[in-house]
Amino acid sequence: MSKSILIDLMKLRTIMAEDPSLELPEALYYPTPNQNGLKTIRELAVFRFTCRKCEDAPCIAACPADALEKDSEGIINRHTNLCVSCKSCVTICPFGTMMTDFFSHHRNKDLFYDLDSTEEMEKFAAACPPGTVTITDSRESPGENIFRLNNKVLVKDLLYKTD
Amino acid sequence: MSKKFLIPIGPYHPLQEEPELFKLYCDGEIVRDIKWETGYNHRGIEKLSESKTYDQVFFLVERICGICSTSHPFAFANAVEEIAAVEITDRTKYIRSIIGELERIHSHLLWVGLAGHFLGYNTVFMWAWKYREPILDLFEMITGNRNSYAMFKVGGVRRDIENRMIEPVTKILDDFKKKNDLLTGAVMDDPVIHARTKGVGVLSRQDIIDYAAVGPTARASGVAIDVRRDDPYAAYPLVNWKVITAEEGDVFAKAEVRLLEMYESISIIEQCLQGLRKEKEGDIQVKVNEIPEGIGTGRAEAPRGEVFHCVFSDGSNSPLRHKIRAPSYSNIATFKKSCIGQTISDATISLAAVDPCYCCTERLAAVYDSGSGRKLYNARELIGLSADRTSELRNKNDLK
Amino acid sequence: MGFKSYCFKKSLWVFHFGGASCNNCDIEILDCLTPRYDLERFGILLVGSIRHADVLLVNGSINRKDKDRLLELYQQAPKPILVVAIGACGCTGGIFAEGNTFAGPVDKIIPVDAYIPGCPPKPEAIIAGIVKLVKSLP
Amino acid sequence: MEADLILKKLKEKFAAVIIETEKRSEKRCTATIDPKAIVKVAEYLYKDEGLRFIIASGLHTRRGFEIHYHFSFDTSGLILNIHVILNNENPSIESLSNLFNASNWIEREIHEILGINFINHPNLEKLISEGNWAEGVYPYRKEFK
Amino acid sequence: MSELINLISANAAMAKTEYAIIITLAAGLVLFVIPDRARTFKGITALTVAVAAAILTAGLYSSGPQRFIPELWNAGKYLSLRIDNLSTLILFFVSLFSVLILLYSIVYLKGRIIKNFYSWFLLTLGCSYGAAVADNLLLFLTFWGILGLTLYKLIEAKNEESSATAKKSLILIGASDSIMIIGIAILWRLSGTLNMSEIQISTGSPLTAVAFLALLAGSFTKAGAFPFHTWVPDYAMNAPAVSSAYLPASLDKLLGIYFLARILNGMFITGEWLTLLLLILGVSTIITAVMMALIQHDYKKLLGYHAVSQVGYMVLGMSLGSVIGVAAGLFHMINHALYKSGLFLSAGAIEFRTGKSQIDDLGGLSRTMPVTFAAALVFAMSISGIPPLNGFASKWMIYQAIIDFGSGAGLANKLWVVWLGLAVLGSALTLASFIKFIGGVFLGRRRNELDKVKEVPALMWIPLSLLALTCIAFGVFATKVVVPGLFMPVTGTFAFTGFWNSGLVSLLVIVSILAGALIYLATGIKKFRTSDSFIGGEKFHEQTAYPTPEFYKTFGEFRFLSAMYRKANEKWFDIYDLSRQAVLWFSHKLSLGHTGILSGYIIWVLAGLAILLLIMI
Amino acid sequence: MAVYLFYFLVFPGLIFAAVTGAFLSWFDRKITARVQFRKGPPLLQPFYDFFKLLLVKETILPKQGSPFIFLAAPVFALFGATMSAVFILLPLFNIKSGFSGDLLVIFYLLTIPSFSYVAGSLASGNPLASVGGSREMKLIISYEMTFLLVIAGVIMKSSQNFDLYSVISAQQVSSPFIGSISGVLLFIVAVFCIQAKLGLVPFDMAEAETEINSGAFIEYSGVPYALIKLTKYIMFLALPAFLTGLLLNGFNLHGINILWAVLKLTGVVLLLTLIRNTNPRLKIKQAVSFFMIWMNLIAVIAIVLAYFGY
Ligand code: SF4
Ligand code: SF4
Ligand code: SF4
Ligand code: SF4
Ligand code: SF4
Numbered sequence A: 001m002s003k004s005i006l007i008d009l010m011k012l013r014t015i016m017a018e019d020p021s022l023e024l025p026e027a028l029y030y031p032t033p034n035q036n037g038l039k040t041i042r043e044l045a046v047f048r049f050t051c052r053k054c055e056d057a058p059c060i061a062a063c064p065a066d067a068l069e070k071d072s073e074g075i076i077n078r079h080t081n082l083c084v085s086c087k088s089c090v091t092i093c094p095f096g097t098m099m100t101d102f103f104s105h106h107r108n109k110d111l112f113y114d115l116d117s118t119e120e121m122e123k124f125a126a127a128c129p130p131g132t133v134t135i136t137d138s139r140e141s142p143g144e145n146i147f148r149l150n151n152k153v154l155v156k157d158l159l160y161k162t163d
Numbered sequence B: 001m002s003k004k005f006l007i008p009i010g011p012y013h014p015l016q017e018e019p020e021l022f023k024l025y026c027d028g029e030i031v032r033d034i035k036w037e038t039g040y041n042h043r044g045i046e047k048l049s050e051s052k053t054y055d056q057v058f059f060l061v062e063r064i065c066g067i068c069s070t071s072h073p074f075a076f077a078n079a080v081e082e083i084a085a086v087e088i089t090d091r092t093k094y095i096r097s098i099i100g101e102l103e104r105i106h107s108h109l110l111w112v113g114l115a116g117h118f119l120g121y122n123t124v125f126m127w128a129w130k131y132r133e134p135i136l137d138l139f140e141m142i143t144g145n146r147n148s149y150a151m152f153k154v155g156g157v158r159r160d161i162e163n164r165m166i167e168p169v170t171k172i173l174d175d176f177k178k179k180n181d182l183l184t185g186a187v188m189d190d191p192v193i194h195a196r197t198k199g200v201g202v203l204s205r206q207d208i209i210d211y212a213a214v215g216p217t218a219r220a221s222g223v224a225i226d227v228r229r230d231d232p233y234a235a236y237p238l239v240n241w242k243v244i245t246a247e248e249g250d251v252f253a254k255a256e257v258r259l260l261e262m263y264e265s266i267s268i269i270e271q272c273l274q275g276l277r278k279e280k281e282g283d284i285q286v287k288v289n290e291i292p293e294g295i296g297t298g299r300a301e302a303p304r305g306e307v308f309h310c311v312f313s314d315g316s317n318s319p320l321r322h323k324i325r326a327p328s329y330s331n332i333a334t335f336k337k338s339c340i341g342q343t344i345s346d347a348t349i350s351l352a353a354v355d356p357c358y359c360c361t362e363r364l365a366a367v368y369d370s371g372s373g374r375k376l377y378n379a380r381e382l383i384g385l386s387a388d389r390t391s392e393l394r395n396k397n398d399l400k
Numbered sequence C: 001m002g003f004k005s006y007c008f009k010k011s012l013w014v015f016h017f018g019g020a021s022c023n024n025c026d027i028e029i030l031d032c033l034t035p036r037y038d039l040e041r042f043g044i045l046l047v048g049s050i051r052h053a054d055v056l057l058v059n060g061s062i063n064r065k066d067k068d069r070l071l072e073l074y075q076q077a078p079k080p081i082l083v084v085a086i087g088a089c090g091c092t093g094g095i096f097a098e099g100n101t102f103a104g105p106v107d108k109i110i111p112v113d114a115y116i117p118g119c120p121p122k123p124e125a126i127i128a129g130i131v132k133l134v135k136s137l138p
Numbered sequence D: 001m002e003a004d005l006i007l008k009k010l011k012e013k014f015a016a017v018i019i020e021t022e023k024r025s026e027k028r029c030t031a032t033i034d035p036k037a038i039v040k041v042a043e044y045l046y047k048d049e050g051l052r053f054i055i056a057s058g059l060h061t062r063r064g065f066e067i068h069y070h071f072s073f074d075t076s077g078l079i080l081n082i083h084v085i086l087n088n089e090n091p092s093i094e095s096l097s098n099l100f101n102a103s104n105w106i107e108r109e110i111h112e113i114l115g116i117n118f119i120n121h122p123n124l125e126k127l128i129s130e131g132n133w134a135e136g137v138y139p140y141r142k143e144f145k
Numbered sequence E: 001m002s003e004l005i006n007l008i009s010a011n012a013a014m015a016k017t018e019y020a021i022i023i024t025l026a027a028g029l030v031l032f033v034i035p036d037r038a039r040t041f042k043g044i045t046a047l048t049v050a051v052a053a054a055i056l057t058a059g060l061y062s063s064g065p066q067r068f069i070p071e072l073w074n075a076g077k078y079l080s081l082r083i084d085n086l087s088t089l090i091l092f093f094v095s096l097f098s099v100l101i102l103l104y105s106i107v108y109l110k111g112r113i114i115k116n117f118y119s120w121f122l123l124t125l126g127c128s129y130g131a132a133v134a135d136n137l138l139l140f141l142t143f144w145g146i147l148g149l150t151l152y153k154l155i156e157a158k159n160e161e162s163s164a165t166a167k168k169s170l171i172l173i174g175a176s177d178s179i180m181i182i183g184i185a186i187l188w189r190l191s192g193t194l195n196m197s198e199i200q201i202s203t204g205s206p207l208t209a210v211a212f213l214a215l216l217a218g219s220f221t222k223a224g225a226f227p228f229h230t231w232v233p234d235y236a237m238n239a240p241a242v243s244s245a246y247l248p249a250s251l252d253k254l255l256g257i258y259f260l261a262r263i264l265n266g267m268f269i270t271g272e273w274l275t276l277l278l279l280i281l282g283v284s285t286i287i288t289a290v291m292m293a294l295i296q297h298d299y300k301k302l303l304g305y306h307a308v309s310q311v312g313y314m315v316l317g318m319s320l321g322s323v324i325g326v327a328a329g330l331f332h333m334i335n336h337a338l339y340k341s342g343l344f345l346s347a348g349a350i351e352f353r354t355g356k357s358q359i360d361d362l363g364g365l366s367r368t369m370p371v372t373f374a375a376a377l378v379f380a381m382s383i384s385g386i387p388p389l390n391g392f393a394s395k396w397m398i399y400q401a402i403i404d405f406g407s408g409a410g411l412a413n414k415l416w417v418v419w420l421g422l423a424v425l426g427s428a429l430t431l432a433s434f435i436k437f438i439g440g441v442f443l444g445r446r447r448n449e450l451d452k453v454k455e456v457p458a459l460m461w462i463p464l465s466l467l468a469l470t471c472i473a474f475g476v477f478a479t480k481v482v483v484p485g486l487f488m489p490v491t492g493t494f495a496f497t498g499f500w501n502s503g504l505v506s507l508l509v510i511v512s513i514l515a516g517a518l519i520y521l522a523t524g525i526k527k528f529r530t531s532d533s534f535i536g537g538e539k540f541h542e543q544t545a546y547p548t549p550e551f552y553k554t555f556g557e558f559r560f561l562s563a564m565y566r567k568a569n570e571k572w573f574d575i576y577d578l579s580r581q582a583v584l585w586f587s588h589k590l591s592l593g594h595t596g597i598l599s600g601y602i603i604w605v606l607a608g609l610a611i612l613l614l615i616m617i
Numbered sequence F: 001m002a003v004y005l006f007y008f009l010v011f012p013g014l015i016f017a018a019v020t021g022a023f024l025s026w027f028d029r030k031i032t033a034r035v036q037f038r039k040g041p042p043l044l045q046p047f048y049d050f051f052k053l054l055l056v057k058e059t060i061l062p063k064q065g066s067p068f069i070f071l072a073a074p075v076f077a078l079f080g081a082t083m084s085a086v087f088i089l090l091p092l093f094n095i096k097s098g099f100s101g102d103l104l105v106i107f108y109l110l111t112i113p114s115f116s117y118v119a120g121s122l123a124s125g126n127p128l129a130s131v132g133g134s135r136e137m138k139l140i141i142s143y144e145m146t147f148l149l150v151i152a153g154v155i156m157k158s159s160q161n162f163d164l165y166s167v168i169s170a171q172q173v174s175s176p177f178i179g180s181i182s183g184v185l186l187f188i189v190a191v192f193c194i195q196a197k198l199g200l201v202p203f204d205m206a207e208a209e210t211e212i213n214s215g216a217f218i219e220y221s222g223v224p225y226a227l228i229k230l231t232k233y234i235m236f237l238a239l240p241a242f243l244t245g246l247l248l249n250g251f252n253l254h255g256i257n258i259l260w261a262v263l264k265l266t267g268v269v270l271l272l273t274l275i276r277n278t279n280p281r282l283k284i285k286q287a288v289s290f291f292m293i294w295m296n297l298i299a300v301i302a303i304v305l306a307y308f309g310y
């Protein structure tokens, strides 16, 4: 397996807290064949880490378009084609998982760093605040709070687990 | 020795409802050259489409043109469903085809009427448009609107044609058939119409191939292409019908093809209605979650010919690039062949023969009086008028 | 209500300006003339030259190319001329308002006397709108 | 004619210029070719195989300017896309309008919206942009990061 | 001197005529001596002379018909003159046109050089007087012949085309003159006299028919009737407008029809078949010429064709043989001379200011040249027969004559509907081609390069307006004053069978114009706004001007007509081109080598005279 | 004098003809609407139209072209129409006067409106108007001779009399001219001529709305256009009335016969309206050959028949 990218979300959060005007570059990656739709790494990360994975998820119930679904791991998946950006889910979610900026109407792949290519990966790393994004060979290590988001991306954050 | 002089047709000319400028370079009354100036109707739909979600794009493409306001969603749905690789339900297929064919009827009638109008034969205009009204009523009954029906979505249709509607629809169609016989007779047997349209605006087979013209324009010149048969979609493979062609390539042939096509359409609708009875009510959607990255090409046979949509998806919720080719785009270019060497009068009917069309969803509040700014009619009242009428129609036909 | 304005109201000739529209409004306007709706019973006629017009029906979003023409036509129309914006497009720009060639709804370009919203407005709505407009005339 | 057949024929005849082929379904396929060979390939498809030119779609991606020429084979419902990629600086390609008139308008249009130059086009005048946007503005071009 | 006074008092009319002829001829000759540089001076001199002559001839009016052999020269029977009401009518109008055209020429000719224009002009005038009063055919022929020559001299040889035209006119007229000579010879043989007033024979025998036809050819060529008309349009196109206005438009018509009147109503008694022939020639003249006029792009040539077509009406009127017919023919002749010379003068004015000869290049001159426009409009409406102008009055008389004629028993009579129908068709076509002329030149959109065009100087527009006023007056007072006053004395009184109260209608025209003006004023003409044309909202485009010359293309699209037009352009129907080869060969022989066209012509005439002498002896 | 002015301006001239003509034109529109399954305009519609144009609307003069002729043409057209109406109606109402209904004069007067339209259209400087003008002119050329042949036929039938009084009295003494084969043929031809003169479909190519906007009248607005409307109203009375006089033995204004007169007039108008609603517009070329060849042929046949007394 080639190199992965490691995003240190905890560090990023502290940096962002110091400088709220900071603009972060966005990147995306198509993780698995059954997960289509243009979603940023952040959205994926948020669903994986921040979301409380509510038992009787209010967001799913609230969605007027049936766009939200739980996958086998209990992670929320938002189907971009169905979502009408009404933001009901944002309102309903008791934990602030859903963020308004997920729902920008129109996204264009060309406007993101596409982590498919190593070159772009490096560019992305360079564009991020120093130290927050690194390119490593390392693997998932829950001890260090490093989890694999998908086969290209590792995220360092506290994982919320239901059980 | 004689110079050529320019007669402008358009841009805001009663010949066309839409703005378009044709410059006829004339020598006396003879047209020697023709030039177009377009862009009056350019709305940047392809660009707009890139900023809308797939669901919204349906409303947008519906408003490419109000006359074939189903063909574009039809082709777009075909394209997107191709990318998403979904197979729609049979009921959906039937419903889609019914809407498509009803539209063909209304569009052809509209054309016959307008052609009459261009020829100064206002009686034909009035008659054709009168007979078109029941078809619009059908639309209103089924979809709630006379045009721009908002029926399509990815993976299905938005509204069902409930089985209780089948009866009244058939009744109206039967009625219509009789009137259509009358109209067809009036047009096809009128010697003066013959004199005005036969041998006028002739397009040869080769011209059609060269300009890649489509639809009735091509079929009237003996080029039997029809996407419904060639690249079947929706319910067309499930029903029996035939492609109408003519050989002459003149205006009359085009009229003939259109008039006869209406009968085919009626028969398709009847078969589809039969088909509907067999299907389960309400089974009109397949859920499509994501549109993957890829290219989708969709076609549909609009009243004027093949509509082609090519959708490039990058996996997001809106197209990356959306290329639309309306039939008129190919057909209008043939004017260069059909008009040159004819008189101005012939040129105008030749223009019309192709049924050119160059071509809208927020609702605003009120009718204002500019002087006082007083509101005269508010949106609710106006829409209410429309709604009343819709329910009146439904009541009349014992629906609800 | 003078004799003049009475005649004016009883004989409105309309000129149809279709901007960058989808044709639906255009057709519904024509529909108003046809047997079911028959605008002629109110003395309303569709005319081919702006010189004969009393009412300028504008529908469709106005793109930049149309804008100049619309101004020109408004200029060429004999006063008094009423302007009616038809359809969502004419009133606001409708679905095309974010288009890259959109030059503003009709009322940004010329003064509008009445708006008839709808996409497309039904013939009943158009007729009702025009009749209301006529009633509101002095 | 099925997708495989036409792709095979193309590969045989134009082995040197075919960069990539893709068959998406029995009725949809794409062949990416060297832009220089476009006229030859189009001529072959139009004249020898009797395909009908539907339209061309131009788009701007990171790879450069791409054009898909859509051809239809009406008897079988096949759509064949001939795909070319042009470089970002000074994109140009040979025009097909001398072969058939059907491409006349679309090339003009692509020229206006993307600024692709069609060599030997009989009349590369403005079609839609006149009055709508300025010369040198190409609304469908993109800015990439 | 005392002898002169004696003469005048003794035989005033004759003396006046003689003096008119002599002073004009003499002045003409004298002017040859003065160099062309003093053009204006020459012009004023010529004008003075013409006015003097006009006063002299006008005095003849009341003198009543008489015939004399002038004692002054004592040259016996060959110099007999005759003055009757017909001659005085002709004399009067010859004078009128000469004066007006001279007035116009003074400014018009400032910029162009036609060698010895005024000399030739006066010679023409003198000879026209002469021809109008000559009773002896030989004398008549001499004047008549010289007119052919002056016609040739009044065209400037500026290029190939114009010299070819000059040649063509000369040869056609020359040839017809020699044919006339033959006719005269036969006449002399038959009747033993050469005095027109003494001849009266019926056309029963072939020989008389030949003589009749020979003289008819002469008259037709001069007047420009089918089939001898072909020189007129070419002449009109290439000659300066004054020359065209002077000869083909007015004097030649006056004399040609004058002669026709003489041969039809005095010298010959025509049979049914000749009447039929004349009628056929008349309507053919109308239709063929007007059809050609319809497709012209050059406005002078267009006028030229009309100068031909209108002759048809005169021939028609004359050949009907009824009193009203003859009067109508004469009336039409005068009317035609009025408006046609007016039209040529207007054409000259346009050319003078713009230098363009094609209708396509002109347009919108009505604002910059209002007087010319108003005059041209009157002329055009007259010629197209719009009531209540003079053209209408005379055509209306002709139609009446035709309808009356229809109650006769002959074959020609039975075909009255044909004559009437074609005459009316001709009238409609005339209207059409004048719409083209007026529309193309004066109305429509003005080209930018014509922005600086100004109205012509007063000396030019005064004659134009006078002619126009005369046209109106002749129309308005047609039934009450003009016809009874001018034509009944010539032909004898008759009653109109139709009802046309031109005065009353004219009054109503004025009422309606006033009412119209009143309406416009009342509704606030001040507030009228101007705006550019509506062409679908587009801004106006130079190219969009639809040219009036393209108007009648549709007709050219009918297969039959297009073939005809093609053939006409290839000169298939041009008697000149047809017989040119033969004629040239003939003249070549006679002139003993091709020594130039003028000598050829002289030899023609001499040869004719020789034949004549031979027959007479 | 005053009586002539009265004839001209009030009865049967301008005012009478215009009012009657306006009703006839309403009748035409109403029938048209009925044929097309519509309700049609209210009775006073022509008057609303006229007064609106006259009193309310602004007049716009052409920037290009010749404003004077542009304004003068409608006046002249109106004169022509009124004058011919006077000439036609006086004999019809059997009023003896200075106007004697000379057929040739009427014939010429009737061309004045068309001719004026052409002049006006050219003066407007609008290319589309020019096309309209040129078509109108071509149309005049085509039907002029035909119309004359009809008149000639009538003259022949009334034994070389050509004033409307004699024509009418000749018919009233014996029987209407239409009662013979030649009369029927002449009537057919005349109806088509009138159709063309009135610029109704199928001969409305000069004003073809869908080809050249409103053709000859494209630039007219306000007052001059009102005058043109007025002219059209008058022509709508004058021409059918003329036909009634020529072939249908005119009016007889005694008692119940008045009804007959009205019926005859409306009958002719009805016929015109029906023709116009059951035919598309011809091309100018077709119209030309229609008149030049077919109608002339029929007219000539009629005349020959008339000659032999059929
Ligand atoms: S998004 Fe919010 S509501 Fe939905 S499962 Fe996660 S925590 Fe619960
Ligand atoms: S924003 Fe999208 S996912 Fe959220 S509730 Fe609305 S439709 Fe559903
Ligand atoms: S915006 Fe609000 S009301 Fe609209 S769909 Fe979303 S949640 Fe519902
Ligand atoms: S802050 Fe967020 S969660 Fe709260 S109402 Fe706004 S969008 Fe909804
Ligand atoms: S082809 Fe014409 S009618 Fe059909 S959608 Fe396009 S523009 Fe509208």
Ligand code: SF4
Binding pocket: B063, B066, B148, B360, B361, C021, C022, C023, C024, C025, C026, C059, C060, C061, C086, C087, C088, C089, C090, C094, C095, C118, C119, C120, C121
């Ligand atoms: S308002 Fe709607 S129907 Fe009307 S033109 Fe616009 S999009 Fe079309």
Ligand code: SF4
Binding pocket: B361, B362
């Ligand atoms: S409310 Fe109107 S604009 Fe908004 S999504 Fe619905 S239809 Fe569109």
Ligand code: SF4
Binding pocket: B383, B387
């Ligand atoms: S706004 Fe009302 S009328 Fe319009 S579509 Fe929605 S429900 Fe129907």
